[in-house]
Each structure stands twice: as structure tokens, then as C-alpha cells.
Amino acid sequence: MSLLAGVDVGGTKIQVVVTSPDLEVIGQSRGPTPAAGGPPAVVDALCALLDEARRQAGADGLAAIGVGAPGTIEKATGVVARSPNLAGWMDPFPLGPELERRTGARVGVDNDVHAGMLGELRLGAARGLRDVLGVWFGTGVGGAVVLDGALRSGPHGASGEIGHVCVRVGGRRCGCGRRGCLEAYAGRASMERRARRLMAEGRRTDLFRIMEHRGLDHLTSGVFARALAAGDDLAQDLIDEAVAAAGSGIASVVNVLDVEAVVIGGGLGTRLGEPFVARVAAAMQPHLFVTGAARVVPAALGDLAGALGGAAAAADLVTPVRRPARRRASGTG
Amino acid sequence: MSLLAGVDVGGTKIQVVVTSPDLEVIGQSRGPTPAAGGPPAVVDALCALLDEARRQAGADGLAAIGVGAPGTIEKATGVVARSPNLAGWMDPFPLGPELERRTGARVGVDNDVHAGMLGELRLGAARGLRDVLGVWFGTGVGGAVVLDGALRSGPHGASGEIGHVCVRVGGRRCGCGRRGCLEAYAGRASMERRARRLMAEGRRTDLFRIMEHRGLDHLTSGVFARALAAGDDLAQDLIDEAVAAAGSGIASVVNVLDVEAVVIGGGLGTRLGEPFVARVAAAMQPHLFVTGAARVVPAALGDLAGALGGAAAAADLVTPVRRPARRRASGTG
Numbered sequence: 231m232s233l234l235a236g237v238d239v240g241g242t243k244i245q246v247v248v249t250s251p252d253l254e255v256i257g258q259s260r261g262p263t264p265a266a267g268g269p270p271a272v273v274d275a276l277c278a279l280l281d282e283a284r285r286q287a288g289a290d291g292l293a294a295i296g297v298g299a300p301g302t303i304e305k306a307t308g309v310v311a312r313s314p315n316l317a318g319w320m321d322p323f324p325l326g327p328e329l330e331r332r333t334g335a336r337v338g339v340d341n342d343v344h345a346g347m348l349g350e351l352r353l354g355a356a357r358g359l360r361d362v363l364g365v366w367f368g369t370g371v372g373g374a375v376v377l378d379g380a381l382r383s384g385p386h387g388a389s390g391e392i393g394h395v396c397v398r399v400g401g402r403r404c405g406c407g408r409r410g411c412l413e414a415y416a417g418r419a420s421m422e423r424r425a426r427r428l429m430a431e432g433r434r435t436d437l438f439r440i441m442e443h444r445g446l447d448h449l450t451s452g453v454f455a456r457a458l459a460a461g462d463d464l465a466q467d468l469i470d471e472a473v474a475a476a477g478s479g480i481a482s483v484v485n486v487l488d489v490e491a492v493v494i495g496g497g498l499g500t501r502l503g504e505p506f507v508a509r510v511a512a513a514m515q516p517h518l519f520v521t522g523a524a525r526v527v528p529a530a531l532g533d534l535a536g537a538l539g540g541a542a543a544a545a546d547l548v549t550p551v552r553r554p555a556r557r558r559a560s561g562t563g
Numbered sequence: 564m565s566l567l568a569g570v571d572v573g574g575t576k577i578q579v580v581v582t583s584p585d586l587e588v589i590g591q592s593r594g595p596t597p598a599a600g601g602p603p604a605v606v607d608a609l610c611a612l613l614d615e616a617r618r619q620a621g622a623d624g625l626a627a628i629g630v631g632a633p634g635t636i637e638k639a640t641g642v643v644a645r646s647p648n649l650a651g652w653m654d655p656f657p658l659g660p661e662l663e664r665r666t667g668a669r670v671g672v673d674n675d676v677h678a679g680m681l682g683e684l685r686l687g688a689a690r691g692l693r694d695v696l697g698v699w700f701g702t703g704v705g706g707a708v709v710l711d712g713a714l715r716s717g718p719h720g721a722s723g724e725i726g727h728v729c730v731r732v733g734g735r736r737c738g739c740g741r742r743g744c745l746e747a748y749a750g751r752a753s754m755e756r757r758a759r760r761l762m763a764e765g766r767r768t769d770l771f772r773i774m775e776h777r778g779l780d781h782l783t784s785g786v787f788a789r790a791l792a793a794g795d796d797l798a799q800d801l802i803d804e805a806v807a808a809a810g811s812g813i814a815s816v817v818n819v820l821d822v823e824a825v826v827i828g829g830g831l832g833t834r835l836g837e838p839f840v841a842r843v844a845a846a847m848q849p850h851l852f853v854t855g856a857a858r859v860v861p862a863a864l865g866d867l868a869g870a871l872g873g874a875a876a877a878a879d880l881v882t883p884v885r886r887p888a889r890r891r892a893s894g895t896g
Contacts, residue, residue, distance in 0.1 A: 360718070361717065361718050373819060375819065375820070377710060377715070382710070382820075382821070383821075384694065384820065384821025384822070385693070385694055385821060385822070385823050386821050386853050386856055387821070388818075388821045388852060388853045388856065389819065389820060389821040390819060390821075391818040391819060391821075391852045392818070392819050394815075394818045394850075394852040395815040395816075395818060395819060396730065396811045396812075396814065396815045396850050397729065397732055398731055398732055399730055399731055399807060399808070399811045406852070408849060408850060409849075410811075474732060475732070478729040478732045478743075479729075479815075481729065482727075482728040482729050482812075482815065482816075483728075483815075483816070483819050485721075485724040485725070485727045485728060486706065486708065486722065486723060486724060486725050486728060486816050486819075486820075487708070487715075487717065487722060487819075487820075488715075488716075488717025488718060488719050488720070488721045488722040488723075488724075489717070489718070490718050516741060516742075517727075517729050517741060519721060519724045519727045519739070520719050520721045523719055523721065
């Protein structure tokens with residue numbers, strides 16, 4: 231039996247699953263992302279975790295491995311060009327080829343949000359759908375586009391950057407240097423910068439007290455969730471702004487793409503859950519050209535979306551992609 | 564030989580071409596859009612113009628006809644649901660089936676911007692490209708999306724509505740009732756509403772003098788072009804705002820779709836020409852996630868784009884769509 235593996239490389243942890251050809255999980259492992267040593271240390275950690283999950287599955291080898299990683303990925307070559315969220319990953323590194331050499335398996339590499347969306351498409355919230363926009367709220371805001379049943383890459387491999395849709399010309403400064411990006415309002419890191427500035431200007435908030443109480447050095451999704459639950463005024467304002475920006479930015483993209491559904495995922499999106507998804511859906515409505523055009527649903531696979539998407543991508547490496555039958559009616563297009 | 568026809572139904576005129584199967588024009592005709600009589604009068608006018616172009620081509624019959632029309636089109640059925648720019652077209656009318664009955668040819672109907680983009684894709688500025696965004700600046704701002712070599716329709720047939728991308732949350736009121744839409748800044752009708760309001764508030768402009776001098780009752784693209792050439796301050800401000808909104812809105816969509824090129828067309832886009840296209844391209848750059856990601860080019864077919872696109876759609880009705888070979892590299896997606 232040709233077993234597959236999916237790997238989700240995150241800024242703090244690495245998640246691995248080993249699956250049957252039909253994506254049933256039969257082994258998994260999880261470990262911290264090396265904080266030093268750069269790409270070679272990450273490769274060593276990946277190989278150890280792959281071995282662990284493979285042994286758990288009782289398998290001798292793996293047919294293919296799909297990896298989701300943060301940063302700029304050259305899908306065709308498996309090179310991770312830049313990965314600001316992985317310690318010491320400053321220069322392009324051929325992660326795919328190196329893993330192929332070490333494991334003997336075929337390896338594909340894609341960005342983490344695309345991998346997560348593929349997981350949701352094959353096994354999660356977007357199962358059976360053909361036209362879907364994925365929006366991942368985390369440190370930043372990432373996105374992925376599924377059209378006619380296939381994850382879109384694009385000629386520059388840059389499809390899906392919904393975090394850098396401009397929702398306000400000349401608006402708030404984004405981490406990318408531009409102004410008015412959706413991410414500047416709805417990315418966790420931007421929201422933290424905003425909170426620090428407003429607190430420095432005298433605004434009262436429990437956000438940083440909660441952070442310190444939990445021994446953290448930044449405002450995690452959990453900190454935001456707890457502050458919201460406690461009725462923290464600043465946290466509420468930041469989420470209100472994030473929801474308004476998300477409603478406008480996502481609806482704009484839906485107007486151009488015409489999709490059936492929007493899947494909301496990512497660390498912050500998943501942590502804030504259904505109430506956040508419902509608020510984003512409501513904020514989209516005034517901007518939608520076709521009323522109620524797209525269902526808005528939360529991602530269903532949680533922490534495993536990226537690794538399961540990696541396994542789905544691995545399956546595509548060894549067998550042709552199966553797409554659902556075309557539903558488009560005949561016409562002039 | 565199976566001849567094809569393409570029809571572009573505009574608010575003021577109807578353009579027809581008759582072509583060979585490889586889209587060479589061998590007959591054409593043009594006439595005014597009936598100002599009274601509703602859909603039946605439009606069908607009569609279409610049939611007369613089709614006969615004229617067909618006789619010019621020396622043909623006995625037509626194999627297929629592709630029609631581009633303004634308004635809300637149900638591609639699958641050929642019904643034009645609503646067409647605010649066609650006089651008396653208040654209720655859904657089965658334009659496709661009625662033309663099939665009258666002509667004996669197969670008929671496909673799509674919206675005018677999609678038809679124009681298909682013309683540019685097969686014969687004009689986007690020839691040979693696979694991933695293109697078309698933006699048509701006219702009375703409103705329309706759009707069309709070509710992905711993997713095919714014009715995208717979408718599950719609601721509503722793909723491409725870039726005019727209703729929100730470029731400023733809570734911004735200027737759009738003709739659609741929403742706020743901050745690209746069309747509210749860059750559509751000819753919105754620009755005229757803005758000009759009338761500013762003039763009423765005492766702002767000086769020659770726009771309406773030029774309009775009256777030419778015996779017109781609204782600010783045509785030509786009026787804007789002439790006022791710009793004469794250095795009219797208000798016209799310049801309106802175009803500046805249109806360019807800024809277009810730069811932001813188009814770049815946002817390019818960030819999500821990742822396309823090779825943006826084609827700028829429509830009455831206003833074509834009339835303002837290269838300088839306008841160059842300014843929109845420059846205004847996009849600060850918002851692009853991948854620097855220089857997409858070339859920005861003017862539409863090449865002018866007034867004939869819609870009719871030629873109709874003929875291309877007619878060709879697709881009688882033969883399978885030929886797409887360029889896939890260039891996408893293998894990967895995890």
C-alpha cells in the first residue's frame with residue numbers, strides 16, 4: 231500500500247500525519263519547530279517526525295509527502311524562498327529536493343494557507359464544493375482560491391493574497407509596508423501593534439495583563455478571545471475593525487470571483503469561531519453584488535487542516551487530480 | 564461553410580459581424596438600438612441587421628450567433644433578466660430562444676463586458692494569454708475574468724463585478740446603492756453625478772458647456788476627453804479620483820487572482836486611451852503584492868470587441884473550446 235504523509239510547518243510547531251491513499255489518518259506526530267539551526271535543523275526535525283508517524287502507521291516507506299510551509303514558496307521547484315516566521319530561514323532553501331533525498335519519497339511543497347485550504351476542500355468544510363474562497367486569519371491574513379474544483383496557484387504562484395486587498399486607500403499601515411490592506415486591520419500582529427500604540431496613548435485594556443499572566447510575550451489568539459469574553463473594550467474595538475475590514479475585503483473578492491462559499495480559518499479565525507464567522511458574514515452583506523451570494527462557514531479541520539491538505543497534495547502527486555463533474559451550463563463563454 | 568455571427572447590443576447602437584469559422588469578418592452591419600417597443604423591437608432590429616450582414620457575406624444561413632447585451636443575463640437559458648440600459652426592457656425576456664426561433668441558428672447570450680473580453684482574448688489585446696482581468700470603464704465599470712484560458716462565469720453567472728469592489732469603506736455612494744464601490748469613483752455616470760453636484764456648489768467647469776455645445780444631454784467619454792485636453796480643473800480631479808480608485812481596486816483583485824495581464828477597455832477607457840491606461844498601471848503599483856505582477860494594456864478591438872467576442876462565443880457553440888496548453892508546473896496544488 232502506498233502511504234502518504236502531510237506536513238504542516240508552523241512558526242512554533244510541526245504537525246505530521248501519515249495516511250492511507252484515501253487520506254485516512256493512520257499515524258501522526260507533532261513537535262516544536264527548531265528555534266535555531268535554520269533550514270537544516272527544520273529538515274532534521276521533519277525527518278524525525280515523519281519517521282515517528284510512519285512507524286506508528288506500521289509502514290516501511292512513504293510514496294509521497296506534501297508539505298505546507300509559511301513564506302514564499304516556488305511550487306515548481308519545492309524551494310522555500312523566504313520564510314520570515316521560521317527562525318534562521320533567510321535565504322532560499324530547496325526544502326522539497328532535500329526531503330526527497332532524505333526520504334526517497336516524492337515531495338511537493340506549497341504555502342501553509344493553500345495546504346490548509348486543500349485539506350478543507352478534500353476533507354473539511356469545503357468538501358464537494360467547486361468554487362471557494364478561503365480566508366485564514368492568523369499572524370497575518372492569508373487566502374486561497376479554489377475554482378472549478380482546483381486550488382488556484384497562478385502564473386506567479388501568488389494567488390490568494392487577500393490579506394493585501396486594499397480596503398481603504400491611504401488607510402492604516404500594513405506590516406508589508408503598504409497602506410489600507412485587510413491585514414492591517416484583521417491580522418493578529420497588526421492588531422497587537424495597534425493595541426500597543428493605543429495603550430501607550432493611555433487607552434485602558436486588559437489584553438497585556440492577560441498576556442503576561444499566561445507567560446506570553448505577544449497577543450495570541452487565545453489572549454484576544456479571553457479579553458473579548460471579559461468584555462475588554464479595546465479588544466472589542468479591534469475585533470470590530472477587523473470584522474468591518476474583512477466584510478468589505480471578502481465581499482469585494484466574492485463580487486469578482488463569484489464563489490459558492492467562503493471558508494474562515496487560521497489560528498485567530500478558528501479560536502474566535504462561529505460568532506466571528508457570523509459577524510464577518512453579516513459585515514459582507516452590504517457589499518455583496520449578488521445578495522447572499524456565498525455561504526460563510528468556519529474551517530472544520532482545526533489544527534490538522536494543513537497536514538491533511540499536505541497529504542491530499544501528496545495523493546495528487548501519485549495520482550491524477552480528480553475534480554467533481556463540471557456543473558457549468560453551456561453558453562457563450 | 565458554417566458562418567458565425569456576433570452581435571453587440573448597446574444602449575444606443577447595435578453592431579453585428581458575420582465571420583468565417585476562424586473569425587475572419589466577412590460582413591458587418593450597424594444600426595441604432597430601438598428607443599421604443601421593448602424587447603420585440605430589439606429582436607426585429609437584430610434580425611434586420613443580421614440579414615444585412617449575412618447577405619453582405621454572401622451566405623444563406625448562419626450556424627450560430629453569439630450576443631453580448633448589457634444587464635443581467637442567464638447564460639444557461641439565454642434570458643435577459645433585466646437591462647436598465649435598453650429602453651423598455653423591464654421584465655425578463657428569452658432573447659436567445661426568440662433569436663433561435665427567428666433565425667434557425669444556435670444562439671448564446673452573455674453580458675456585454677464578458678463578450679468584449681472574449682473578443683480581446685481570441686483576437687485582441689489578450690490573445691495567447693491564459694490569466695487576464697478585463698476592466699471596462701464606461702457608464703459603469705464592468706469586468707471579466709479569464710483563468711486558465713477560459714472566461715469565468717461562476718456559479719451565479721456573476722463573475723467579474725469589479726465595479727463593485729469596495730475601495731473605501733463608507734465611501735462615496737454608488738449607483739447600485741452601496742458605498743465606496745470602484746464604480747462610484749470611476750464610472751462615467753457616477754462622475755457626471757459628482758460633477759453636477761460640485762458645479763451646483765459653485766465649482767467652475769467647462770464640462771457642461773462642452774456637452775451643450777455638442778448637443779448632448781449627458782457627459783459622454785468624448786466630453787470628458789475634450790475637457791481634459793483643455794485643462795479643465797474639475798475634469799482633471801474626477802479622472803484623478805477615478806485613477807486612484809482603479810489602481811487600488813484592480814491591484815487588490817490582481818493580488819488575489821494572480822493574473823498575467825489587465826486589459827482596460829470600455830467606452831471611457833478606450834476614449835482616454837494609453838495615457839489613462841498608463842496612469843492606472845502606475846496607481847496600481849503601490850498596492851501590488853508581487854511588484855510588476857501584471858502588465859496593463861489597452862483593449863485593441865475598439866467598438867468591434869463585443870461583436871467579435873460574440874462571434875467567438877458562437878464558434879464555441881458549434882465546436883469545443885480550444886484552450887492553450889496548460890503551463891502550470893506540477894506541485895502540491
